[in-house]
Amino acid sequence: MANSGLLKRLGRMLTEDLDEIEDGRIQRECQAHGAQRAVDCARGDEATMVGELRSVETCSRNTKSGVVAEFFDGTDTVVLKWMGRNRIPGIEPGRRVTIRGRVANADGMKVVYNPYYELHATEE
Structure with missing residues (x-):
């Protein structure tokens, strides 16, 4: 009977969408850190979240928009905005x-302005 469970997991892994597998991995990692899920956070909440940066945009020296990153924790996307910065070492996609x-x-999206951040070690 133990093989039945193994076959079910193997079948699920072979047929599940890769994005869903990745989302599940990110969610499990967030729970292991005891972080809040982005989907559960609402306007005004002080939140601590663990996830990854999907995209990062930096401003040119002529504009004062700052660094904008798309953060994803497996449940929802949050826009991170660092005002008055034109680049932040270590803040990069992935x-x-x-x-x-x-x-x-802001504009229907969850946003955190000038968030405190901790970079996790890269896996090389």
Whole structure:
């Protein structure tokens, strides 16, 4: 009977969407760190979340928009905005981070302005 469970897991792994597998992996890692899920955070909440940066945009020297990153924890996307910065070493796509800050809403998206962040070690 133990083989039955193994076959079910193997069948699920072979047929499940790769994005769903990756989302599940990120969610399990967030739970292991005791972090909040982005989907559960609402405007005004002070949140600590663990996830990865999917995209990072930096401003040019002529504009003052700062660094904008798309953070994903497997449940929801949060926009991170560092105002007055034109680049932040280590803030790059694919990087795993822990962020802390107050959640706001802008244009229907969850946003954290000037979040405190901790970079996780890269896996090389």
